[in-house]
Amino acid sequence: MNLLRFCRLALLLAFVPLVSFGAERPNVILVMTDDQGIGDLGIHGNDKIKTPNLDKFGREGIELTRFYVSPVCAPTRAELMTGRNYYRTGVIHTSRGGAKMHTEETTVAELLGGAGYRTGLFGKWHLGDNYPMRPQDQGFQEVLMHKSGGITQPPDQPNAYQDPILWHNGERIHAKGYCTDVFFGAAMKFIEENQKRSFFTYIALNAPHTPLEVSDEYVKPYKAMGLDDTTAKVYGMVQNIDENFGRLVAHLDKLKLRENTILIFMTDNGPQQSRYTMNLRGRKSQTYEGGNRVPFFIQWPAKWKGMRQIDRLAANIDILPTLLDVCGVKRPKDLKLDGMSLLPLLAGSKTDPWPDRMLFFQVHRSLTPKLYQNFSVVNQRWKMVGSPGTFGREDFIASAQPELELYDLSADGAEAKDLAKEKVVEFQRLRTAYEKWFEEMRAERGFKQGDIHIGNKAENPVHLCYYQDASWVGNVTKGWQVVIEQSGKYKISSVRDSIPAGAVLAVIWQGKTTRRDLKSNESSLVVELKKGAGQLEAWLEDRSGQRLKINGNSIEGDVTVESL
Numbered sequence: 001m002n003l004l005r006f007c008r009l010a011l012l013l014a015f016v017p018l019v020s021f022g023a024e025r026p027n028v029i030l031v032m033t034d035d036q037g038i039g040d041l042g043i044h045g046n047d048k049i050k051t052p053n054l055d056k057f058g059r060e061g062i063e064l065t066r067f068y069v070s071p072v073c074a075p076t077r078a079e080l081m082t083g084r085n086y087y088r089t090g091v092i093h094t095s096r097g098g099a100k101m102h103t104e105e106t107t108v109a110e111l112l113g114g115a116g117y118r119t120g121l122f123g124k125w126h127l128g129d130n131y132p133m134r135p136q137d138q139g140f141q142e143v144l145m146h147k148s149g150g151i152t153q154p155p156d157q158p159n160a161y162q163d164p165i166l167w168h169n170g171e172r173i174h175a176k177g178y179c180t181d182v183f184f185g186a187a188m189k190f191i192e193e194n195q196k197r198s199f200f201t202y203i204a205l206n207a208p209h210t211p212l213e214v215s216d217e218y219v220k221p222y223k224a225m226g227l228d229d230t231t232a233k234v235y236g237m238v239q240n241i242d243e244n245f246g247r248l249v250a251h252l253d254k255l256k257l258r259e260n261t262i263l264i265f266m267t268d269n270g271p272q273q274s275r276y277t278m279n280l281r282g283r284k285s286q287t288y289e290g291g292n293r294v295p296f297f298i299q300w301p302a303k304w305k306g307m308r309q310i311d312r313l314a315a316n317i318d319i320l321p322t323l324l325d326v327c328g329v330k331r332p333k334d335l336k337l338d339g340m341s342l343l344p345l346l347a348g349s350k351t352d353p354w355p356d357r358m359l360f361f362q363v364h365r366s367l368t369p370k371l372y373q374n375f376s377v378v379n380q381r382w383k384m385v386g387s388p389g390t391f392g393r394e395d396f397i398a399s400a401q402p403e404l405e406l407y408d409l410s411a412d413g414a415e416a417k418d419l420a421k422e423k424v425v426e427f428q429r430l431r432t433a434y435e436k437w438f439e440e441m442r443a444e445r446g447f448k449q450g451d452i453h454i455g456n457k458a459e460n461p462v463h464l465c466y467y468q469d470a471s472w473v474g475n476v477t478k479g480w481q482v483v484i485e486q487s488g489k490y491k492i493s494s495v496r497d498s499i500p501a502g503a504v505l506a507v508i509w510q511g512k513t514t515r516r517d518l519k520s521n522e523s524s525l526v527v528e529l530k531k532g533a534g535q536l537e538a539w540l541e542d543r544s545g546q547r548l549k550i551n552g553n554s555i556e557g558d559v560t561v562e563s564l
Contacts, residue, residue: 025327027261029201033241034209037271038295039278040238046276048225049235053246058297061306067296068315069269071285072363074099074126076268076316081107083320083339087441090450092367094149097471100450103132106335108320109139115329118194122187123204130452131459144168144186150209151179154467154555161213180207184244188251195255208237231275259302267294281415285391287361287376288415310345312354313380318342356380360437366394369447372402377434381410384430394474455485455563466557479537487531491562492538493524495555508537
């Protein structure tokens, strides 16, 4: 942990009660799947998919029927971990430099861990693969994870859902079994080992995200129903998740932990592909309801009456303040949150009125957020959708007359009738609120992403992933946004499998360019790097100075940097 972060966290935790709460403190388990839409459950009217365990859990517990997340995964995870809008945290989108959360952000794992909880992450992190942004740097004491946005993505290639390459507390391992089975199995082991103390277990699955890899035994029954190959594979992956969720519940029952455990099931955004969505419009990356309204089920048998549906507006930014409340952990005084505690709703309070709040969403591929690009703002009744279809438009330019739509969700949940020209007062109220929110987000950090630190013993050497972490503008990379912690000699190596004869390795730092002609079997150079922050560039070129072509979704452009 760097000194600045340590001092800040110590100050924050000075306001958190560190005394023992005893056995009455609830355990917390949060299960979140990846790209599973609101319609990918039997309980929501899907008569094809087989999800008996999740359906039973949803029926017997509390369901928040108006629960929102970001339309893409890394922003959802940043908000979930911090209780703050993802623009504040340094996370902009999902790859190409956009999924690196500032280490100064305070996570729910840090706060619960500081109050005596054991904390474990099993699955997908996607908020930074390098120090000081890794889950073990952000409050998780036990970590079994895959890097990047999904298994098979760089930097862990080749890889697969069966017997995947994973990272256990910072060490690379080759796991045995199907990834979802592996993550649930490790989480259940963690729970059993910590059954006599309070724990926070975050099971963040990569399924049913692409690639759609699952055993044929799960796929064949769905294909026999006449479903297309893609939908059959997704449903098979979700069925496997459901079986593992059933294993988890049975494990809690066996250990006699179910009563005093808060168990949550949710997903990170809408479906990537077209399929049943409860008639909600849109899917992943879109700010219509189908893109970011997701299932949310929760149970705490010891305290909350189940078999209830709550239709009040709620979101992933509410999870952190809610867990602090129910676990008896006071919020640090200087911690600014966008979320609010859901405890009054969950506990069934009739005296605490729920405000008609507004929630804001915006997602895009560019590292530079732009006013009006692919956004929405929603309250209990109304929703504004702005510039739909511009998620991948890096050339988007805000105009004085942006494309804005307004829907009355109380009467038109499918967002079929645009009322922008009819409901002028509501239209202007939501537009003004969005514009004010966007400027507030810009003022927080100027949308700057988190920095990778080099030269710290916590991670040496450092693997810099071209696809996931380099800063891109269009199809051109500008290198990696880093902090060199100490001046000195560093060995920079290309990890490309095959380096052609006559290749040159080039490095730029603080305006100084260093090149080395690589001999046969060579892949590195040693260079002096001065302490400081900036863009570190490294690439292979031929003798004429032409950069070698790189397949962007591969490890060909990756390098390692080792402090000597």
